[in-house]
Amino acid sequence: MTLIYGLIWGSWVVFGIATVWAFAWAVRSGQFRQVSKGSKVLFDEDEPVGEMTDAFPDVPDDQLPDPDNEGNDG
């Protein structure tokens, strides 16, 4: 049984380290550095923040809710 527990915890540790390593890369390469900027990669000038991009076919664009600012981020 000792061997089994050893293998389980061992594999957990080894692969855990690999995962932490990948995570560390993500940190080092700045994946988390510009976090608020990163979350905005979905938007561009043509489809900016504040504009809905989907609607029922029977709802005309001008009846959509007013575009707003970025909401209650603060």
Added chain:
Amino acid sequence: MSDTRSHPDGPRPDDDDGRQVWLTPPESMQHSLFIAAGVLATVIASYVGLVAIPNWQVNRLEPVMLDNGETYPAERSELAQKGKDVYIDLGCVYCHSQQVRQNDFGGDLSRGWGMRSSVPLDYTREETPVLGTMRTGPDLRNIGGRQPSRQWHYLHLYNPRITSPGSTMPPFRFLFDTVPIEGRTNVPVGRVDMPEEHSVPGHYVVATDRARALVEYLLSLDHDQTLPENANRGTDPEQVDR
């Protein structure tokens, strides 16, 4: 893969949206491999933990000698083995489990589905154990011991409502033939003793080879034997091993 620039689907300067610029490929490639390794490692770890190690642990189990001198688990007869194939192809497992849960856990033992709970050793000879996850019908791990009558099983398969009023099990009439009685001198093998009100007038109801094999398999399901000590080698879920 090493030179992605030359890939036919890659962006070329004359693309209609000449906006595509490579991140320096070797670097992004390196990162991708790195991420892939980390991401893949998480699932490989669980493979080792939940597949490889349990497999190694239960593969160490070996059939044991019982007090009465028989080997356990016994090898199934060829007909019973064929019956298991029928059990598998008809999907019996979607309504019937084949595992008696641990003592004081669920009503398995008190319902009489077994004298003891199932242990990994009970399944060592099975290439495909059909443990099941559903009990629309009762557990069948020891049905052979509980219901040893061949005729009962034929009737039950032909029309479950004959033996078990109120059952929602589908009838398996397609596992039976009807043979005209007239002109026959002998009683066909596998004839089902139909009760008067369910009989087919002028016909024998006869179990096909598949039905006979299936019932043979069901009768072989009897895993109530008391096991010698140490037979489980630390795999019995009820024993807290050390």
Added chain:
Amino acid sequence: MGDSETDLERDAQSRKAIDASARLPVVFMMASGVFWLLFGTVLAFIASFKLHSPWFLADQAWLTFGRVRPAHLNTMIYGWASMTGIGVLLWLQARLSRVRVPLRKSLIAVGVVWNFAVLAGTVAILAGGSTSVEWLEFPPWVAAILGALFVVVMAASVLTFVRRNVEHVYVSQWYLFGAVFWFPFLYIAGNLVIHGTGASGVAEATANWWYAHNVLGIWFTPIGLAAAYYFIPKVIGRPIHSYYLSLLGFWTLALFYNWAGTHHLIGGPIPLWVQTVGIVASMMMFIPVITVAINHHMTMVGHFDKLEYSPTLRFIVFGAMSYTLVSVQGSLTALRVVNETTHFTHYTIAHAHLGMYAFVTMVLFGSMYYILPRLTGREWSSGPLIRAHFWTTGLGMVLYWVGLTIGGWIQGQMLKNPDIAFIEIVQTTLPYLWSRSFAAALMSVGHFIFAYLVGRMLYEWATDRGKDRLPPMLGGDQ
């Protein structure tokens, strides 16, 4: 003409070029998915009806419950959800990487062969070739084909990722990248271990549930979450609430979800530590689930009014909320004290549908409402029909879950009491099984409405009609 004007044009242009590259492979995957959705729906209805009316279609072996049920599961998993999911995955990755979909011809070929493989596998199950290994019922040779096809999808994903024109890896990309690496490994390893000589005895059962639980956990869940993380912010026009939380959610999911599967064997004849690992991992799942729930909710706060206007948002928010519910339910069900009652009952079936339908399928519906118009250049033909699709499937799912959860719980309580005859339990569950068939009928209506809407759109596209109805939002004339 200022710079911003050019930028504006360029962004739209680039998006259009990406959508154009996705058009054939993605539309083909999704149209195939809808076909399998209808196919699987018919099988589902037959199976559901048989459970309370066993005489129904009982005289042919190929229509017996034990074959129709796995045929339903496999067409839904490998036909509907996987094909549509691959379509969503390819499109999302191309959009987020801002590159065109690579290997387009190969991907179409993958779609064609995939359909034949699913068809062959389904026919094999109905004809008696099922393996009776849950979620892996296709015969090994069909599995071999699907496994090879997955590798092509993986290659396309890697190419998209490597060629990306965006430095930042958005959270959806992490999930998609995870799914596309995990699943081929899972599928190939699972099949090899179970159908090969790798495992026998109860080790095959642990391998089975390691696999089956992970199909949802590390294939459909990451695709569904990637779609939710993309579409919720994109549709309401507001970035995700907390980007930190979303990445924490990804890594904790990657670490814990794939250890949870053995909670399907609690109380069974497998070593106790294997069961315990499954329970512990199920508890740890609270971390990714809560982070995702908080994040999606906080993103939506102040924007719930927009549900009225966007079909995509409706379906995806329904799906995202179901994800929270199904995960919390799953963690609680893994507790031994709960599992003792719910294991082996209809409660588990309700739970599985909460995951595969209320979460995954609803998210896929929502994604298709967004993606297909942008690929075909056609608007959906009817708002009322979309609403009908939403309400029939949404209400049908709620009814399904409530009925079977209550029925299953009662069934489990009665099973624990040896003084209650088994047949009495069978009879007690009947009304709940009828409620499920009624729910299935409602959901089927929704599926046929949806299939009509998709079919109509593809017909207009193929015959070059309906371009005039395209609103400016989808690139039509102002």
